[in-house]
Amino acid sequence: MEVRVQEADFDAGKEMEKIRKRFADAGAIVSFIGLVRDFSDGRKVSGMTLEHYPGMTEKMLRVILEEAGKTWSILDATIIHRVGHLQISDQIVLVLVASPHRQDAFRAAEFIIDLLKTKAPFWKKESTSEGERWVDAKESDDIAASRWIE
């Protein structure tokens, strides 16, 4: 299991390769990559800056991986989240999950990104056509995270 918070970009292929060779009983790897898109609440976005709470962020990401491991069969998992200034189409976050079977890998990957969005202390500040603004938390993200708690 690996958790990283970094300014540098990541290579999803290389990260997947590391996981793929580690477990002979892995039957599937699911990957999720979050990107910087050029719109938000009807505004044109030209980039964003991501801030985090060092220490707590890594701790929460590990807690989320542990939680996922209690429900699904996970052989290995990686979370890489970038901070600092990002441009349109840049990669923000990578979630990789390797499991013996695809169902576990799909569900665990979705659980991990849903929980990350509400539990890991990151904040986005967007540069838009109307100036810079801190992104408001979305109710839809709370709903996405809460549907796993049942």
Add this chain to the structure above:
Amino acid sequence: MRILYFARLREAFGASEELTLPEGISDMEGLVALIRHRGGKWQDELSKPFRVAINSSMAGFDAPVKDGDEVAIFPPITGG
């Protein structure tokens, strides 16, 4: 204790401050009330939604605080 601020609150209050807990304040609710009572930007910013953590774990407003804790106050999270 050390109080950390992030994002919108960091821009308004600065990244951190050291504070000695006055007598009679023993939980997050009391601590936040103390800070809000400074008025001005403190009153304004802490009237908007925010979350708290104690020693790197999310906490509720009834959570106990003591000198030596690292408390963080920040807006709702928007990563991913």
